[in-house]
Amino acid sequence: MNTINIYDREDLLEISFEDIRKYHGTLAYMAIGVGFRIIQAAFEALYGEEIPNRKDISILSGHGGPGFRDAFEFVTRAQTRGTYTVDTAYPKAQYDPYRPTSYAYVFTRETGEAVEVILKENFLPPVFYxxxxxxREELFTPEEYLHNEQLKQELGNRALQLPINELLEVTKLN
Incomplete structure (x- = not known):
């Protein structure tokens, strides 16, 4: 498993998926797996081989859920620093048929350069939604609850294993 390198002021941090899982838990396992890969893709597109500094990153998330938020926060501290925004009406990657939410994320560095990272539409199966x-309605049967937990685990693991280009679309915005 790859890690994400980032500076926290002058300290170089090496963050693994397992570190994020320990921070978040398993409530939104799919989202922390996908979130980890989103960060990797965004950093590669924005910084190449350069290691970013937490203080230089802002994030617009189309998804307000705790898994994505926690993955982004653990690595970048963007929410703590006030540079994390959620816009569930973001006009791309609106896959959920039951509510407005976007699986698109925009990372911006201190220079103003930005990259949009979108989860591919076919990654999440209809049963996930x-x-x-x-x-949200608390209507799970015990069997559905168990299947949902297994599905989130499978999707999170799959996200960690897929090549980035099969999981995400990455576009430089400027």
């Missing part, structure tokens, strides 16, 4: 809806 059904379970999200049921979870």
């Amino acid at each position: 059904e379970y999200l809806k049921k979870g």
Whole structure:
């Protein structure tokens, strides 16, 4: 498993997916797996071989869920620093048929350069959105709850294993 390198002021941090999982737990396992890969893709597109500094990164997230937020926060501290914004009406990657939410994320560095990272539409199966809806309404049967937890685990693991170009679309914005 690869790690993400980032400076926290002068301290070089090496952050693994397992570090993020320990911070977040397993509530939104799919989101922390995808979030980890989103950060990797965004940093590669914005910084190449250069290691970014936390203080230089801002994030616009189209998804307000705790998994993406925690993955981004653990690595960048963007929420703590006030440079994390959620816009569920972001006009791209609106895949959930039951609510406005976007699977698109924009990372911007201190120079103003920005990159948009979008989760590919076919990654999440329709049953994933059904379970999200049921979870909000608390209508899970015990079997559905168990299947949903297994599905989130499988999707998170799959996100960590897929090549970036099969999981995400990355576009430089400027």
